[in-house]
Amino acid sequence: MLFSVIAIVVVLLGHVTPATAQSINGTVREAGGGPLIAGGFITLIDDRDQTSEATFTSESGTFSLAATQPGEYRVRLERIGYQNWTSEVYDLSLGQLVTVQIEVPPQPVSLSELRVEVVSSCLDDPTQGAELAAVWEEARKALQTAVWAEDQEELTFSLTEYDRTLESSSLAIRDVETRNRLRVQLPPFEGLPIDKLVRSGYANVNEDSSTFHAPDAKALLSPEFRNTHCFGLRREELDGTRVIGITFIPRGTRPVIEIEGTLWIEEETAELLRVQILYRNVPLPRGANRRLVGADLTFDRLPNGPFYVSDWWIRFPISGNVHRVGAAASADRLQAVLVGYRQTGGSVTNAFVGQREILGDDPGGIVGAVYDSVSGGPLIGAVVKVRDWDDAAAFLPESETNSFAKTSDSTGAYRIVGIPDGVYAIHFDHPRLHTLGIRSIERMVVVEGGVSPNLDLGLPAVETIYPQICPDLRVDTSRGALIGIAYGSSTSEPLWGVSIKAQWNVDRLAPITEEPLPADMVVQTSVETDRDGRFIVCDVPVGQRLALHINGLHTPITVVQDAPIVWYDLEVDP
Numbered sequence: 001m002l003f004s005v006i007a008i009v010v011v012l013l014g015h016v017t018p019a020t021a022q023s024i025n026g027t028v029r030e031a032g033g034g035p036l037i038a039g040g041f042i043t044l045i046d047d048r049d050q051t052s053e054a055t056f057t058s059e060s061g062t063f064s065l066a067a068t069q070p071g072e073y074r075v076r077l078e079r080i081g082y083q084n085w086t087s088e089v090y091d092l093s094l095g096q097l098v099t100v101q102i103e104v105p106p107q108p109v110s111l112s113e114l115r116v117e118v119v120s121s122c123l124d125d126p127t128q129g130a131e132l133a134a135v136w137e138e139a140r141k142a143l144q145t146a147v148w149a150e151d152q153e154e155l156t157f158s159l160t161e162y163d164r165t166l167e168s169s170s171l172a173i174r175d176v177e178t179r180n181r182l183r184v185q186l187p188p189f190e191g192l193p194i195d196k197l198v199r200s201g202y203a204n205v206n207e208d209s210s211t212f213h214a215p216d217a218k219a220l221l222s223p224e225f226r227n228t229h230c231f232g233l234r235r236e237e238l239d240g241t242r243v244i245g246i247t248f249i250p251r252g253t254r255p256v257i258e259i260e261g262t263l264w265i266e267e268e269t270a271e272l273l274r275v276q277i278l279y280r281n282v283p284l285p286r287g288a289n290r291r292l293v294g295a296d297l298t299f300d301r302l303p304n305g306p307f308y309v310s311d312w313w314i315r316f317p318i319s320g321n322v323h324r325v326g327a328a329a330s331a332d333r334l335q336a337v338l339v340g341y342r343q344t345g346g347s348v349t350n351a352f353v354g355q356r357e358i359l360g361d362d363p364g365g366i367v368g369a370v371y372d373s374v375s376g377g378p379l380i381g382a383v384v385k386v387r388d389w390d391d392a393a394a395f396l397p398e399s400e401t402n403s404f405a406k407t408s409d410s411t412g413a414y415r416i417v418g419i420p421d422g423v424y425a426i427h428f429d430h431p432r433l434h435t436l437g438i439r440s441i442e443r444m445v446v447v448e449g450g451v452s453p454n455l456d457l458g459l460p461a462v463e464t465i466y467p468q469i470c471p472d473l474r475v476d477t478s479r480g481a482l483i484g485i486a487y488g489s490s491t492s493e494p495l496w497g498v499s500i501k502a503q504w505n506v507d508r509l510a511p512i513t514e515e516p517l518p519a520d521m522v523v524q525t526s527v528e529t530d531r532d533g534r535f536i537v538c539d540v541p542v543g544q545r546l547a548l549h550i551n552g553l554h555t556p557i558t559v560v561q562d563a564p565i566v567w568y569d570l571e572v573d574p
Helices: 129-149 194-200 216-223 223-227 389-395 430-438 462-469
Strands: 006-012 022-030 039-047 050-058 062-066 071-078 090-092 096-104 155-166 171-186 203-205 210-212 228-240 240-248 258-266 272-280 294-301 307-325 332-353 363-370 383-388 406-409 412-417 422-428 445-446 479-488 498-507 522-528 534-541 543-551 557-561 564-569 570-571
Touching: 022 071, 022 090, 039 062, 039 129, 039 155, 050 062, 062 071, 062 564, 071 096, 090 096, 090 412, 129 216, 129 240, 129 258, 129 272, 129 294, 155 307, 171 332, 171 383, 171 422, 194 216, 194 223, 210 307, 216 223, 223 228, 228 498, 240 272, 258 294, 363 383, 363 445, 383 389, 383 412, 389 422, 406 412, 430 462, 430 479, 430 534, 462 479, 462 564, 498 534, 522 534, 534 543, 543 570, 557 564
Parallel strands: 022 096, 479 564, 479 570
Antiparallel strands: 006 096, 022 062, 039 050, 039 071, 071 090, 155 171, 155 332, 203 210, 228 240, 240 258, 258 272, 272 294, 294 307, 307 332, 363 412, 383 406, 383 422, 422 445, 479 534, 498 522, 498 543, 543 557
């Protein structure tokens, strides 16, 4: 059956300024009234066949691509398991918005029908040969989306990384160290730059230490990788799934440690599954098995989004020295022997776009509430933060990209999900802490089996707060403090040097009323806001009505001191 490719174009022109961007928006579906295409990788191609911008079509098949400058552009759609499609040329003038409705002919790629023969030759480029080129194109699409995801600042991953010592024969775990990393913006697995790998090799082995590397998606796509390897095809069954593999081996001989391996593609879906690697030219200790010295990268795909490395490991031998008596000499000599293997690796436990969780198969979580210890009520808008306990114990600076955060709701409740099992530090931030000039103490919390005990957090008690903000006064339940920040009414920025005069009735037993304070029966004190806009009025009787005069204005602001600590922020017209 033949399908026609239809693109209905609507051109929208408005007032054009030099700062106005030109873009193409639209919807993509299969031709012949077929379904909307979600998760298609769609790129904007300029007249030099260079990618200007790229994105994925949404669940409803929509997309939006902005061009950096006016000119001629085409739209290219790539889908795993389907032939690529490229649109006609769109001529974008300055500030022009073009809206298109695209229908794409469904042309599946059938890898199961490819003829795969194991031959002695090895092609110089994965795009050579019809069969190899067809499989490589599907692998390239997946790897390209993984590289694209590296530049998406909103996309972050949470990881569990480990270092294991394995028995030399059974590979049983003898010792393990784990570490959780939260909200990592870098790719989950990131290798060294390909030029350094080509120049220095994929491992550095000496008597004292060994360092092994594996290529990431960017390296596998690079011309340098293609120039130093040749490629072939093989077909197998991997973990019960029929797969077709792109094999690669080093081209020529070089005096560095090289790699060989296979990129495995699922035949039915054409999706990239794994990259398996073995190391060549490694000086092995006696007793080591070369087939166990390698790396494994498992690929997965985010919902309607890019591919990424979800699990990975690199394994290499650990050697020790024994004395061996030489046959022709009386002196003995050292010989390296295998004592075990070291395996470093990790796995992705969750992924986020901004604050939105997009994996969540094993959400885990810490649940609790934040409360105001002074009033006993909920603390709304507190930002609860969780990070690795080792970082907190080492007093490392807090990083927004390596922590989880959640804001407490109208009841003070919070729930932070997507946290792998481990030991963490938790604390919260709130404007009231800023006015006090303190930071909440980080507490230890343990997540096991995806959950932790309910954990409530609170402001310090009055007995703790009062001596810090009013150090010259003793704690007295009948006396309190008014604390706040003065903000500019137009800028919402804290104001420094605002003069605040507070007045209250000298009779502590006088009831709180709206009646003016008697002129001859008042106590007054004056303060100025500091560089952070903060002010503190100490030694205020609890149960009194305060009149605040701002910058000498005669019309006061009335505040009721109905608790030992009262927060009241001022909006001031500078």
